[in-house]
Amino acid sequence: MSNSRGPATKSQIINFKLLDLLPTMTPDEQLEVFERIIRSHNPAVRPRALGLGAAILSNSRLLEYLRQEDDVHRNAAVEILKLRRQRSLNLAIYLLDDRDPDVVLQAVLILSHLADRQALEPLLALLDHEDPNVVQETLIALGRIGDVRATEPVRRFLRADPWVQTAAIETLGRLGTDEVVPDLAALLDQPILEPLVVEALSAIGGGRALKALIEHWLQRPEQLEATENLRRLADLLERVSGPPPDVPELEDALEVHLRAGDKDRRIEAVRCLVAFRGSNRGLWMF
Numbered sequence: 001m002s003n004s005r006g007p008a009t010k011s012q013i014i015n016f017k018l019l020d021l022l023p024t025m026t027p028d029e030q031l032e033v034f035e036r037i038i039r040s041h042n043p044a045v046r047p048r049a050l051g052l053g054a055a056i057l058s059n060s061r062l063l064e065y066l067r068q069e070d071d072v073h074r075n076a077a078v079e080i081l082k083l084r085r086q087r088s089l090n091l092a093i094y095l096l097d098d099r100d101p102d103v104v105l106q107a108v109l110i111l112s113h114l115a116d117r118q119a120l121e122p123l124l125a126l127l128d129h130e131d132p133n134v135v136q137e138t139l140i141a142l143g144r145i146g147d148v149r150a151t152e153p154v155r156r157f158l159r160a161d162p163w164v165q166t167a168a169i170e171t172l173g174r175l176g177t178d179e180v181v182p183d184l185a186a187l188l189d190q191p192i193l194e195p196l197v198v199e200a201l202s203a204i205g206g207g208r209a210l211k212a213l214i215e216h217w218l219q220r221p222e223q224l225e226a227t228e229n230l231r232r233l234a235d236l237l238e239r240v241s242g243p244p245p246d247v248p249e250l251e252d253a254l255e256v257h258l259r260a261g262d263k264d265r266r267i268e269a270v271r272c273l274v275a276f277r278g279s280n281r282g283l284w285m286f
Contacts (some may be wrong), residue, residue, distance in 0.1 A: 038106035112141035143171030173200030237275035
């Protein structure tokens with residue numbers, strides 16, 4: 001079998017040799033090597049270049065890279081700060097107050113990666129930022145942190161412009177508090193948002209979210225013809241604690257799929273009915 005990667009180029013060979021010689025170099029020479037190899041397109045070189053940068057670059061140098069228009073330097077700085085994990089936390093929080101919105105955006109991306117609750121309050125303060133890109137990424141970062149204290153500040157963006165509205169829907173699903181179920185359910189009638197809202201309600205789970213989804217699907221019977229939605233419904237019914245929501249019309253709708261559906265759809269309908277009826281009632285028709 002031939003090697004699809006092909007032979008290494010002269011430039012790649014030089015880069016690997018430079019990396020091997022790093023322990024013998026002065027700090028200035030190591031910086032020169034970093035500046036060279038970070039532009040390599042070889043996927044095997046870049047991780048080693050980032051590791052080198054994480055070891056030798058100061059915060060001031062990384063901040064300089066973040067302020068440059070050079071995408072290579074900027075992206076490298078972000079990846080290096082992610083590699084440093086908690087050592088980057090304070091610097092990233094500090095950069096949230098930067099006058100350059102692009103620098104602020106990079107800082108939010110770093111904090112989103114770290115997902116540390118120490119960044120909660122600084123990120124909440126950033127929700128009033130004038131740049132919608134910053135606000136959108138801040139919402140996503142709050143979802144990754146997962147602290148329910150962000151629920152109310154995020155909820156107000158459900159009526160915002162689509163660019164940030166979609167991020168708010170995803171974040172509320174991640175935060176998982178069922179108090180926002182009515183707000184999310186009110187958006188189910190918007191076709192563009194519906195898939196995102198269904199995902200969010202499914203992530204929240206519980207009887208309240210499940211009832212909202214059932215009522216929505218019963219209003220649009222054709223949606224339960226999709227095996228994916230039936231499978232989602234079965235998963236939610238099986239996970240809900242306590243009795244399932246009181247929606248008697250669901251049994252009739254499921255029995256239609258049980259009789260008329262294809263094999264996969266019938267299997268999911270059986271799962272739904274078993275979970276919905278309870279083991280004490282059984283499924284005598286099978």
